[in-house]
Amino acid sequence: AIAFGVPEKTVRSVCAYCGVGCEINAGVKDQKIVGIHPVQNAPVNKGHLCVKGRYAWEYVYANDRITQPMIRRQNQWETVTWNQAIEFCAQKLKSISQEHGPDSIGIIGSARATNEDNYCIQKFARTVIGTNNVDNCARVCHQPTAKAMSMVLGTGAATNSFDDVDEATTILLAGANTTGSHPVIGARIKQAVLKGANLIVIDPRKTELAKYATCHFQLKPGTNIPLFNAMANVIVTENLYDKAFVNNRTEGWELFKNFISEWTPEKAAKICRIHPRLIREAARLFAKQSPSICFHGLGLTEHTQGTENVIALVNLALLTGNIGKPGTGINPLRGQNNVQGAAAMGCDPSVFTGMASVRTERQRFEGIWKTTLTAGKGLNLPEMLEAASSGRLKAMWITGYDVFFTMPDANHTKHAFEKLDFVIVQDMFMNETAEKFADVFLPCASSFEREGTFMNAERRIQKVRKIIPVPPNVKPDWEIVCNMAVAMGRRELFNFSTAQDIWNEIRSTWAAVYGITYDRLENGGIQWPCPTTRHHGTTILHTESFPREGGKAKLSAIDFIPTPEQATTEYPVILVTGRELYHFNAGTMTYRTAIKDICHTDLLHVNPEDAAAFGLKDGDNARVISKYGETILPVYTDAAIRKGEAFSPFSNNLVFINKLTSSLRDNYVQTPEYKITAVRIEKA
Ligand code: SF4
Helix, strand or coil: CCCCCCCCEEEEEECCCECCCCEEEEEEECCEEEEEEECCCCCCCCCCCCHHHHHCCHHHHCCCCCCCCEEEECCEEEECCHHHHHHHHHHHHHHHHHHHCHHHEEEECCCCCCHHHHHHHHHHHHHHHCCCCEECHHHHCCHHHHHHHHHHCCCCCCCCCHHHHHHCCEEEEECCCHHHHCHHHHHHHHHHHHCCCEEEEECCCCCCHHHHCCEEECCCCCCHHHHHHHHHHHHHHCCCCCHHHHHHHEECHHHHHHHHCCCCHHHHHHHHCCCHHHHHHHHHHHHHCCCEEEEECHHHHCCCCHHHHHHHHHHHHHHCCCCCCCCCEEEECCCECCHHHHHHCCCECCEEHHHEECCCCHHHHHHHHCCCCCCCCCCCHHHHHHHHHCCCCCEEEEECCCHHHHCCCHHHHHHHHHHCCEEEEEECCCCHHHHHHCCEEEEECCCCCCCEEEECCCCEEEEECCCCCCCCCCECHHHHHHHHHHHCCCHHHCCCCCHHHHHHHHHHHCHHHCCCCHHHHCCCCEECCCCCCCCCCCCCCCCCCCCCHHHCEECCCCCCCCCCCCCCCCCCEEEEECCCCCCCCCCCCHHHCCHHHHCCCCCEEECHHHHHHCCCCCCCEEEEEECCCEEEEEEEECCCCCCCEEEECCCCCCCCHHHCCCCCECCCCCCECCCCEEEEEEEC
């Protein structure tokens, strides 16, 4: 039951939702949360919270929360003790590993869990199972960002801080509906514009911030590269680039200059379906009215050229010297509260903790963990599903992530899960993956019921504090992982009594966070790199040089290769999926709060003229059909959408929009192309 009343105490912690990482003060009475308020002097949110952070916390008291471990036998869930559940899982994992090899098992970390949880999860995969088959949900969101930025800048994380919004003269916002998905930062951008900053918005929809923009590019979905290349063309041909920065701090200039000469605004405008004059205006604004800062979201990354989209954006910052200074930089808006942390802890098949390559740093980690590690990169999540389909992967352990509901092309995902011999789901609720495919359910604590740290989108490590007691038969993820390791005979590697013990081991593996101790975090978050306990943390990266060989960043010639997923006579509408204000990702938490009374379903946003042509009006049910599947959802006529396009969130399990989405993926890191699916819309 939800508690009400005057709090007896307040506990400071971090919001359970997005990667902005707002700090909260939770009011507690009779050991229950009775309200949440923003921390007034928090560096990130400065006294603000959005509707989710402020009001959407009652899911911890939902009646359908799972509070006992369970094993499914003859298709019936049986409640068991923790000892029984752990022993059962340990025996299954051991026998699968012995029969089919350690690489027949895949483990998925959680962007909703703490750094300490994720560190244990990847360490378990590598040291107990003996596989690098470990991944997390960054694979389906900002992995292209991490890949692109580490390739051309040397570090796959935001270069600057949210406070740089206030220092910028021009803000470029690409593929991010910030007032919906990262509302507190959306509000800060809006305030900056009201105080005089220029705003360039690149989005196929006329988002709320597009209404405040000096230039809004309502471009054809999937055509970011031509636009960025044409802006670079204008900057170079009009001699607006920063020659000293290009000469001293970048490599690849001659090649880039030749390549970019062909990308005239006229050429790009035809592909993007925008006006060339606007491209020139935006390029001049970005180059002349600096400092200029870039923020981007999944509108850049969830494409077949997701990684290349980000590289093409980085080119603009490098050309104009808008990096390594206040009010500049490339700043990905991360989706979940600890998605940056899950990846940085090593829940990634190609890197250990601290983004250390499994190829080059295996020996160092063998020394730290005192065990032999497997060589070579493991499977990422889409590759695990492929391997499951072909019978090579036999088991998955999935923590805090509804893989079936959120992966694209649900029929394909279903086929993969059906082929697995053994699935463990660790979550708070019986999510779609658990309900359909799990053999064992392990109930884990919410972020209100555990100690640890989260890492926000600006590299800030913040303390997560236990606000309320954990329910009697529920455990924090790290404790479950440690118990499993002990049951599988590796107690010596998981001898942790507290989250702080784990954090101290993390500090010993990753020099950039060595200086961040739990004691120091009591006074507020610290941004890495923070190499010593006297260091204050780093608000801006790359001020002097880039951590690449030679110390220079790379200007890159990025060609445009249109996605094969195009509108056709049979499927004439391009569907874009994304988040909206009221619900969060798979809706697992927000649909269990009063927010569902404000917004109780996903809606299909359709241009009013298109809706009329399809015989649909507001509230009608539309049948939406793609090559991959079909679903039904209510229509919302929306002039913010261009004709021939449609938009839907992906949070409602009755709608299940991922029955429709394309199976295409990013060329480098296999992030799904959620942003482009050709569909047909009919009256249901
Ligand atoms: Fe939470 Fe993000 Fe909203 Fe801040 S902006 S309150 S972190 S959901």
